[in-house]
Amino acid sequence: MIRTVEPGARAQEGTTPATRRLFALADLSRADRVSLEAAARSPQIARTRREIVREGAEMAEPQIIVSGWAARVRLLMDGRRQFLSFLLPGDLIGYCSPPQPLALATVVALTDVRLCPAPDASASPGLAQAYTTSRALDEAYLLAHVTRLGRLNAQERIGDLMLELHERLTPAGLVSQNGFELPLTQETLGDVLGLTSVHINRMLQLMRREGDLVLKGGRLVLPDPALLARKVGRSRIRVSAGMA
């Protein structure tokens, strides 16, 4: 299929994955886009494994993930660990309106992460809309995660998660050929999906053999996302009438 790119559309797309994703969330004014691009241009770095937010700490100003992966996590005192959600380029950390006093979960960097303060939305309906939509998506993904953990078996959980990541990374432009970088160890994947790394390993092998996915060298490819979606019984996440 051939797709024409109008000159106007290209200008809206954003120059980095994070801004591409944010631009897709709402109808932003030129000023909004400029301020997002500017903010993303001078990010801070959080190294792998470093805590970005600590559970129970007072909330700092909201931030945007410019690049890299982070996750919200909860630790049990016997050492068990559960990841609650992923934070991907263009996602917001700590955005609550109205503000909330305490962080509900620790946020930890899964890779080196670049983040920047989120431009103030109080004077911009476009930004406010984008942030709100982002937040709604966060909650939708969290609900999907509950269902995944509660009612899907190991293969379904893996497939469903990979499809979600595919879906979330697409607007940021981080997906090509149905594939994307997956900077997660099998241990981490286990702590996301409520399984052991050993079982993750075996199920990944099975799914590779069955042609559901290709995972090698930190890159994941879903040869046929639609087919996999049918196989694990997944439907697309939507929070408003129009958007993905």
Place this chain on the structure above:
Amino acid sequence: MIRTVEPGARAQEGTTPATRRLFALADLSRADRVSLEAAARSPQIARTRREIVREGAEMAEPQIIVSGWAARVRLLMDGRRQFLSFLLPGDLIGYCSPPQPLALATVVALTDVRLCPAPDASASPGLAQAYTTSRALDEAYLLAHVTRLGRLNAQERIGDLMLELHERLTPAGLVSQNGFELPLTQETLGDVLGLTSVHINRMLQLMRREGDLVLKGGRLVLPDPALLARKVGRSRIRVSAGMA
């Protein structure tokens, strides 16, 4: 231990479980309290099993659960079912600020439920604060649910959930003698905790034998909540510096 009740404190407590719970969430003005009490006095009824909100529908105005239990639920197309969260007296349904276009999950009545429109908070900082805190608690409980499903075994899940319900029903005044009404079938409990009703049954029996809980005739008693909390490794949920 003897506790003195000052005449002033009593007036703040609210006359129904729902208002008691809401009054405990924020420092409310006399007008706030009056409007909540008034709203709760003319509720609508939703019968058991009836849908209160349908997933994907446009959001109606926010409502307050005056009495009864409801739950957010997601259905898989092969018939599997996962409850996402409970909605108890004093909880809000569909409160989002700023408003969100679509409901993210179906809400269904688990018992006959009385609900009323939530008084408008735009002119009242107290109400706004109460609603915000309620929403923060919702999210905290959702995160706890993820951890429960992902990393706890059957007994821990049951114990943890019962402790959460104990904690949530207490401010509404629905707990006495460490016990409360639990209007849930074992089937429902299974769909909350990601287990089968058969296994719920067996684990409940085990926990009864071990003295962790007493469940009979729809009433649950936790003989020693603190001990059970230690046993399942649970810590109390908090979203702000002061409150429960």
Place this chain on the structure above:
DNA sequence: CGCCTTGTTGAGCCCTTTCAAAGGATGTGG
């Protein structure tokens, strides 16, 4: 090149599910 993290594999066990059926409650109508 050697350390350290990550991925792979095997065997056995245990927690949880499945399937089926019986027993108790509860409620409605006759």
Place this chain on the structure above:
DNA sequence: CCACATCCTTTGAAAGGGCTCAACAAGGCG
């Protein structure tokens, strides 16, 4: 007040999915 239907709880036996423990291979990285 009994008969009957319905829903919920309880129980048994067997199978299965996922876990544990342990050891080994395979990559990065300094």
